[in-house]
Amino acid sequence: MPESRSHTRTDTRAATEVQLEDGWRVVVLNDPVNLMSYVVMVFKKVLGFDETKARKHMLEVHEQGRSVVWIGLRETAEAHVFTLQQWHLTAVLEPDEAR
């Protein structure tokens, strides 16, 4: 994937901003095309979920339109979003405002 630029940006930020950078969500949005079995397989492959967890998040996407599948450092979150997009899931990055 493209080299992340978050290192250089983070280095120049104030401590409070760095703290905010620590919490980023990877959110997968629903689409009418991808098969449920495909989404489960992608979650297992990309995020290392077991079958039960993968199905739970797939159903959340299907029924609620979105599921937060990962929370953590921005650089890793970007990597997950990129890989999920390689698998043609609609994945977005959001700041985790709950933290």
Place this chain on the structure above:
Amino acid sequence: MKRVEVKLSLPVVAPLLDIIRELSVDLERTLAAPQALHDLDQDFRGAWIGELLEGQNSDLRSLLSLFDGDFFTEGVIAFDGNNAEPIVRACTAFRLHLRERRLKALGDEVLETGEIDMMGLEEPVRKAFMCYLFLATVQELIIQHLDSTIIGS
């Protein structure tokens, strides 16, 4: 290595390949699923999209290579640990693009449920929808038989 061979009906599948080849030309320059990348700066976004496109094109080539000269003599396609992953992704890319370019009129509910009177559709839409279902069947076959190979790779 586990290998799955599928014998297809040439008269049924050959016309669908025309659609797949047409879509592949479009997809050389377009992402199958446009992504919201508002949070990335412009340079990084360009590199990001470029890499997604490169991967998408590589996947599409894997799927198209299933239908080479041998396919038209034998009617057989084969999946294994080497091609299952790119092909299952390519099927999704084509299905997303079919929805965007050929099946908008059907609505998303029909695409999700597959419940529609095929004979009531006009020929180009019927052919596109058959292609959409064919690609889903290929995906289901791969996931059913090679899921653990893909996840473990």
